[in-house]
Amino acid sequence: MDQKRSKLTLSLVAIVGVLTIGPVLMLVLGSFSKGLTAFGSFTLEKYIAAYTDPALLEVLVNTVVFVLGSALTATGLALFLAYLNTRTDIPFKFLFRIISILPMMIPHLLFAVSWALLLNPSNGMLNLALMNVFGLEQAPFNIYTLWGMILVEGLLDLPICYLIIAPAMAQFDVALEESSRVFGANTWRTLLRVTLPVLRPAILAAFVLGLVRGLASFATPSVLGMPGRVNVLATYLYQMIATGFSPDYGAAAAVGMSVLVTSISLIVVYRALTAEGEKYVTIAGRGYRPTMIELKGAKYPMFTVVALLSFILIVLPVTVLFYTSLVPYSMVPSARAFSLMSWKHWIEVLEDPISLLSLRNSIFLGVVGATLGVVLSIFVAYAIVKVKTR
Structure with a gap:
C-alpha cells in the first residue's frame, strides 16, 4: 500500500513539475541562449540588450508604483470591509459580505473595459455627464493613467485580500481586546495596539498576494495603460513579442526573468507569512464570538460608505457594460439615448x-x-x- 502511495506521489510530482518547472526552465534557457531557440550557445547579449534599453527604467518605476499602489488599495479596502462586516453592527452586513467577493465573478478584462467606458477622457459617460452638469470644457478624469490603473486593479484584487483577512478577523480572540479595555484603552487604541498587530500575518499575507497579482496582471495595464502609453512589465513584454516585424523573444525572456524572480520571492514571503499566521491562536481554527462594536452615530455614515463602495464594485461596471451594449455609440443616459436602444x-x-x-x-x-x-x-x-x- 505504501509503495502504491509512493508511486502516486512521484507521479503527481512529475506532472506538477512538467507543468510548472518546464515552462520556467525554457524561459531561463531562452534568456541565455543565442538565436531563437532555447538550446543555442550561451550568451549574455539578450540581458545586455534588454537591460540597457532606456525605456526599461520608466517601465520598472511604473511597475513598482502600480503593484504597490494596487496592493495597498486592495488590502486597505479589504481590511476596512472585513472589520465592518465581522466586528461592527453595520446594517445588511450579510449582503455586504457577498458583495465583497462578487467582483471575482466579473472577468478582469470586462471590469477594466467598464471603467474605460466611464472615465476615458474623450467620451467616457461619467466624464460627459460631469462636463454637461458643471459646464466643463474638458474631462475632469482620465482613467488612462497610472492612478486609474491602480484604482481598478485594487478593486479587482479586493476580494482575494478580503477572503484572507475576514476569516482571521472573525476568529479573533475577544479576550485580548477585553483585557485591553480593562486597562483603560478605548476602542480606537485597542484596534491599533491589539487587533491589528495580532492580525498582522493575515494582513501582510493579503498584501503580498496583492503584489503577486498586480505583478501578473495584464488586463488592467493593457486596457487602461496602453492607450495612455503607461507601460508596466506585463505590457512591455507583450509589446516586445507581439508588435513589430520581428518578435524579440530573447530579450523578452531576459526581462521576464526579473518578473519570475520577483514573483517567486513574493510567493516565498507569502508562504512564510501564512506559516507564521498558523502560530497565532486567532488563525489556527479556534472558534470565538467576536464582540460586536456599536458604531452608534457612525452607523449610517459607514453604511453609506460601504453601500457606495458596493455600488462601485458591482452595480456600476455591470450596468455600464449592459447599457453600452444597447446604445449605438457611447452617450450619456438620456431620453434620446433610451429611445435609440436596441x-x-x-x-x-x-x-x-x-x-x-x-x-x-x-x-x-x-x-x-x-x-x-x-x-x-x-x-x-x-x-x-x-x-x-x-
Missing part, C-alpha cells in the same frame, strides 16, 4: 461565426481548465497531507 449589437455578435467560436472556446477552456485544476489540486493536496514518503 438589441442590434447583441444580434450581430450572436450571428457572427467568429464570435460564436470565441464563446465556445472560452466556455471549453473555462470548464476544462477549472476541472483539471480542481482535480490536480485535490490529488496534490492529498499527497502533501496524507502520503508519507522517505
